[in-house]
Amino acid sequence: GNYPSVYVNGERIYSKECVVFLNSVNNIVNIIKQTELKPEEVNIIVGNSEDNDKQIAKIGAGFTRGRIPLKGETHKTFTFCTSTAYAGCDFYSTNAATFVISDCNRPNTAVDIATELVQIAGRQRLACNPFRKFLTFIYNVNTEEITQDEFNENLENKVNVTLDEIKENNNANKLLKAKRIKDFMRIPERIRYQDSYTMYDEEKDEFVFNRLAYVNEQYCFDVQKFNYQNGVMIKRQLQDSNFDVSENQTYAVYEEQLKHLIKKESFVDRMQAYCEYRSKQGLIVNLAMLTLEGKYPELKYYYDALGGDRIKALNYKEKQLINEMHIVETKDKVRYELRQTIHVGDRLETSVIQSVLQQTYDKFHFTKSAKATDLREFYEMHPVKIPTADGRKNGWEIRGVL
Structure with missing residues (x-):
């Protein structure tokens, strides 16, 4: 619209x-x-x-x-x-x-x-x-991926291949020549002259040098290189x-959007580009970001849940992000379970905290050995001494939730 x-x-x-x-x-x-x-x-x-x-x-x-x-x-x-x-x-x-x-x-x-x-x-x-x-x-x-000298060398090699191919095809016996004609006709037009300028002329019933393809390749290179x-x-x-x-x-308004539509990208490429867009501002990157979000909504899901720094640390790899999301979701379950047991104002011995944590980890199949300090991820804590029948023990006071 x-x-x-x-x-x-x-x-x-x-x-x-x-x-x-x-x-x-x-x-x-x-x-x-x-x-x-x-x-x-x-x-x-x-x-x-x-x-x-x-x-x-x-x-x-x-x-x-x-x-x-x-x-x-x-x-x-x-x-x-x-x-x-x-x-x-x-x-x-x-x-x-x-x-x-x-x-x-x-x-x-x-x-x-x-x-x-x-x-x-x-x-x-x-x-x-x-x-x-x-x-x-x-x-x-x-981007000047190929120099003029390299192009000239490739062109010369292609011409030599063409001349040898034409000679060999035309001198082949009847059955072999017929097969090579069929093979040539099966090649899609868009890639027919990538390796040589050999062409089959139906009127002459022989293979010939396609000089139009030869000239066109030089023309295309000149346009690409010098324009x-x-x-x-x-x-x-x-x-x-x-x-x-x-x-x-307007420079680059379309570029960022088009590159995600035209070329086939890996998940890593898309995720990295999306993280870069989210860290910037402006019309151009916002348009590109929305283009990616519309086609790949999982990118926004990962970013909102993990953040750009964590995604970068995981090398933008989808398998690692999925594992991380599993960990995040498991921790959310752990957090909910702990809040049913541990409350603000509680003063708990270190051994009690460790035991509660391990039981919670085991319940949600979270493969980690519990340490009392793990609780810092879910609560604000302060070290205290807890009086017991056996004397004062190390423990923690719960002062807030995170």
């Missing part, structure tokens, strides 16, 4: 539809799964391939690859679109806002500002849509491509 809005002639207009350009079918699938969107809310516009259809089907019943609505047709609330689908397409929504997510850490998901972003910016065609001239560009900057070195460079590229970036830019 928190819709973007603009004022047009004094009237506030809300954007109740959005088109999200995200060049990864896998990330689109993860976002829809984790936000629990329904089929009637989502239009998934991606390349026409069996592999894409299989990925989308994994979301659940009712989810299928969609198409761009024609002019006058109803648009769904959320449209997810990859670059395979948006080239040359037009959207005719009366109120859709546009979001572009660019992950430069994966070459094929980095958006080229000078070409792709310019194309995307012109996709909303209706002049009556007051949001058509606004675009929210969400990006990260390059996303830092925020200043990106802003300059936006300006050079005639984008008006004079509006206030």
Whole structure:
């Protein structure tokens, strides 16, 4: 319900539809799964391939690859679109806002500002849509995981593998060649050219060098490497491509939320991130914290019960947190039981306290040898001497409950 809005002639207009350009079918699938969107809310516009259809089907019943609505047709609330689908397409929504997510850490998901972003910016065609001239560009900057020299070396090795593979496949006997053709056709398109540029040409009935895949890999690396070195460079590229970036830019508002929706995280990662959010303040971390709480309510449960310091001491590990919660719950039972026996104002010998504690521990299967000083966890105590028939004994006066 928190819709973007603009004022047009004094009237506030809300954007109740959005088109999200995200060049990864896998990330689109993860976002829809984790936000629990329904089929009637989502239009998934991606390349026409069996592999894409299989990925989308994994979301659940009712989810299928969609198409761009024609002019006058109803648009769904959320449209997810990859670059395979948006080239040359037009959207005719009366109120859709546009979001572009660019992950430069994966070459094929980095958006080229000078070409792709310019194309995307012109996709909303209706002049009556007051949001058509606004675009929210969400990006990260390059972590420089691979150098230019390393990339060139990998490229050269891949080319050599391709040339050897083509020669070997084409010179294979008829049965073996037929098998290798079948093997190649079974490889999903999204990973087909990860290890080589070998392609099967049906018209020629032979394996050939896919030069388009070769050039595309270099292009993607250049976009990833040189377009996303830092925020200043990106802003300059936006300006050079005639984008008006004079509006206030908000950094990292979406980043913390998106990373929990897109990538698959371990429990330790989620728990550590949640503890960090709880120790900070501000809109950005609160949004991210609520995103995590909504999907993983157990994080709040552990934090409220144990606190950040204790969770950190347990290395954020779920098994250890579960054990700790068991201890906490057992201690709560022990505390309740003790209050039926030991009261404020009582003066008890050390041996009596130890005996009562051990009986209580045993009752709740709390595997611990009792010491009288354990009672400090449940009561305020002060050492005293207790008069007995055998003389004065060490003991404790109960002065308050904790």
